[in-house]
Amino acid sequence: MSATILTLQPRSADPSVDHTIQAIVAGASTTETCNTDLAAGPWNFDARPGYGPGSSMGDVIPTGSPRQGELPVEYRDASAEELDVRVRAAKERLGDRVKILGHFYQREEVVRHADYVGDSFQLANAAKAHPEAEAIVFCGVHFMAETADLLSGPEQAVILPNLAAGCSMADMADIDQVEECWEQLAEVYGDMDAPDAEGLVPVIPVTYMNSSAAIKGFVGRHGGIVCTSSNAQTVLEWAFARGRRVLFFPDQHLGRNTAKAMGVPLEQMPMWNPRKPLGGATPEELEQSRVILWHGFCSVHRRFTVEQIDKARAEHPGVRVIVHPECPMAVVDAADESGSTDYIRRAIEGATEPTTFAIGTEVNLVQRLAADNPQHTIFCLDPVVCPCSTMYRIHPGYLAWVLEGLVAGHVLNRITVPQDVAGPARLALERMLAAKPPAAPASGWENAS
The missing domain is CATH 3.40.50.10800 (NadA-like)
Structure with a gap:
């Protein structure tokens, strides 16, 4: 079911989402799930x-x-x-x-x-x-x-x-659908392996890390590369140096937000719906495209809205809003910053003065950040407790x-x-490792407990 909240509230200092949910079910909390x-x-x-x-x-x-x-x-x-x-x-x-x-x-x-x-x-x-x-x-x-x-x-x-x-997002691009997409694109662009006069092939496939090994293997076989939310821009630059356009899957929002920040016009980013011929686009739209976006999304990050940001700003003047780039474009545009989960963590830990943060990402991380950084006020933009299923x-x-x-x-x-998938999938990952962003992200937390 879907729940409605009247006011945004900072989470408690308890990092356990399970404790929060148990309290809601027991009637000991007015928060909703x-x-x-x-x-x-x-x-x-x-x-x-x-x-x-x-x-x-x-x-x-x-x-x-x-x-x-x-x-x-x-x-x-x-x-x-x-x-x-x-x-x-x-x-x-x-x-x-x-x-x-x-x-x-x-x-x-x-x-x-x-x-x-x-x-x-x-x-x-x-x-x-x-x-x-x-x-x-x-x-x-x-x-x-x-x-x-x-x-x-x-x-x-x-x-x-x-x-x-x-992972529901990863499941939104299965290997059969992607193979069929590639065949249809070949009908529009011709030989997918043939470079033009400038040495660029028609399409470079780019898959987000949030995809199956089979998809990573497909990308490796077709000259493509894997990306993360931390290095998506670096990877797109790598791909544009080798191809006229990019087929980006499975998350449309990361692809759109990254390409838009790089100056790619929205009209050059058609959506590919695997249930429709040519993904629902026209041959002309595909010819003019720079980034073909797969019709996939993260259900966690799709819950965040511009209205939630507006409410946070009204109730917490001076709030610093940071969202994940898997959020819809309007949400990313309305936020102060967007970045990967590690970016969000480092931004909070790097704040030298007590700050109020409204965070648009999964609630387990948000509650843990709130508990680990008591000098700040930190809450999830979505007031309904709804963790990643x-x-x-x-x-x-x-x-x-x-x-x-x-x-x-x-x-x-x-x-x-399987070995027949592992070889090309590793190749796609190795290409990503070689495409270094300007500043490498910090490593994960080490837990001595």
Whole structure:
């Protein structure tokens, strides 16, 4: 269900979104949540098709998406305190044999156990930096674990604690749709591998990190490259040096916001809807295009609105509004700044005077930033507590289960990218690594606990 709030309120100093949701459901908080089912254990939804309660609950999940088997009852029935003790004990027994990676959007009860916390690319690099680890437990979503498998050693096992932790945005561009798109574009542009008189091919494919390994492999095979929200402009510059235009997927908003900031007119950025012939564009629009935007989006960042920004400015004069570039263009334009999750973190930590921040990104990160920076007033632009549906599928119960499995000598939920996909996907990632932005983003937080 959708909820309406009358006033924006800063979050409490408690970094736990789960505690906030439990208080809402118990009637101990006047804040609202988009779905009270978020208070239940995610194993209640593992057998059902769908992304589960939260921001992506309305998105249609592709047929055949990974499902998680039943979590043993001892983990479902364990208290939060017991799970915390069991995770810590398993980590101590495993020592350097395992590294736990936690995405910024993970629930606090999982992040506290992570050896590294960061965005998807920072965490993939953390996996690459620890060849001594026998196992990498990736507390994130499916495409992130795939990327970690691509960049880690062949003998290392990459584990996703809950196989149902997918990504609705990544699923909005499947390999069959992208292959069909490429064939249709070839009908418009001719030989896709033939450079013109200036040495430029018709199209360079660029995929956001938030995509499947199959999509990354497609990009690698067709002379393309991967980007992150931190280096999207650098990657587009790389692509424009090699092609007349870019096919950008799966997130339309990151592509549009980045290209617009580079001076590409909106009329040269047609949308490609994979359900329509030529994506719904005319041949003339495609001929004149500079960036072809895939019809995909992040359901977390689509929740943010200009009206929320206006309300924040009215109620908190002098507020500093920072949003993620996956937000719609009007929201990015209305904000003071936009940047990746790590940009947001560094901006807050770099503020030398007490500041009020209104942040447009996933609520788990926002509440953690508020708790870690009490000198500032920090709140989420969206007053309805609605975490990323799929990130929230990772629960301490699943983490305890896979870690205790490793202690017993069992590798559970291993993620492996097939070799025919892995080779070209790594090539696309290597191109991204070689395309350095002017200032490299800071590495993820290290957590000594």
